[in-house]
Amino acid sequence: MPKIVITGGAGFIGSHIADRLSEQFPVHDLVIFDKMTYAADIRNIQGLITTGRAELVVGDVCDFDLACQVVDGADHVIHAAAESHVDNSFGNSLLFTRTNVYGTHTILEACRRMGVKRIIHISTDEVYGEVRDGAADEGTALNPTNPYSASKAGAEMVISGYLHSYRMPVVTVRGNNIYGIRQYPEKIIPRFALQLDSGKKLPLYGSGRNRRHYLAAQDFAAAIALLMQRGKIGEIYNVGSDDEFENIQIADMIAGIFGYRLEDVIDFVPDRPFNDWRYAIDSSRIRALGWSPQRRLIDDLPGVVHWYRSNVFRFRRLTAGLANPGTDIDARLRPATPDT
Ligand SMILES: NC(=O)c1ccc[n+]([C@@H]2O[C@H](COP(=O)([O-])OP(=O)(O)OC[C@H]3O[C@@H](n4cnc5c(N)ncnc54)[C@H](O)[C@@H]3O)[C@@H](O)[C@H]2O)c1
Incomplete structure (x- = not known):
């Protein structure tokens, strides 16, 4: 086999x-x-x-x-x-x-x-x-x-x-x-969804203008x-995709899914030691083989956010600090970044 x-x-x-x-x-x-x-x-x-x-x-x-x-x-x-x-x-x-x-x-x-x-x-x-x-x-x-x-x-x-x-x-x-379901909520989309779900604000690094695809x-x-x-x-x-967003735009979209205005839920915090302003890649080589993205974040985001809200029980350990004794819970609760 x-x-x-x-x-x-x-x-x-x-x-x-x-x-x-x-x-x-x-x-x-x-x-x-x-x-x-x-x-x-x-x-x-x-x-x-x-x-x-x-x-x-x-x-x-x-x-x-x-x-x-x-x-x-x-x-x-x-x-x-x-x-x-x-x-x-x-x-x-x-x-x-x-x-x-x-x-x-x-x-x-x-x-x-x-x-x-x-x-x-x-x-x-x-x-x-x-x-x-x-x-x-x-x-x-x-x-x-x-x-x-x-x-x-x-x-x-x-x-x-x-x-x-x-x-x-x-x-x-x-x-x-x-992006998608099942991502550990240290990355920006699940983290922000769970923050708002539990009534907390969205901690955003620096100006929030860093860009990611x-x-x-x-x-x-x-x-x-x-x-x-x-x-x-x-x-x-x-x-890669052509779907490029500033972190603050991601925050805005997620706030909108919850029915909040961004200015009411945003909390700017100092940036990490070094934070690349933007990443961008040219995917022509794999596109020449016939691959291209079939999905868009703008269409998928409501469903993805819904999944995190429906699966909040999976991630309770993050705030309770129960599942990984010995890990740095404070560090794991730092502001979300989109990075991989
Ligand atoms: N998430 C992104 O946006 C992204 C983007 C580009 C590339 N990547 C790369 O894709 C890969 C997967 O990323 P992800 O986001 O799914 O990460 P993840 O953290 O969700 O998953 C990593 C997995 O690796 C396992 N793992 C960690 N250390 C291990 C070890 N020593 N032995 C065996 N298993 C171990 C973990 O248990 C976990 O299941 C990584 O190589 C990452 O660098 C991720």
């Missing part, structure tokens, strides 16, 4: 990829390899697990022996596991380097040893750093500006070494901000499915 492994598959994007691949590759064995950190939730993949459609292996991508066992016999490994929240990276950057750089290296080496046929590595547009005007294409030099994006760029450097030294079959994907998780998953079949080995693909 052909086999697909998704690291980080119980997280936000990984679970959307799992849903997509489960439908598109119905005869493949699906294995989700996830450490089940605070950002994961078994409910993200419960349907796939209880129906036997996917198997969950709980473990660390930095564990080489386990990684070898998990990827053994895999046709495709989709590497989505990561520490993903920029704000946390300012406080605990070593964990980011461990998971994102050493973890990627470990998965790559395991794939090399086990002869995996294709690896799709999920990276981010943040590796380009700030893009004030225009858009970065895949040839633009990397210029990461925070510990998270530096760790993602570091992972790409390890991949570059493996591509040249071992001709590893890796395709790298640099996504812009992804937003792509639906389903569209991103479709891009991954396409690149599994048609992505060129060794190539990098930007995967």
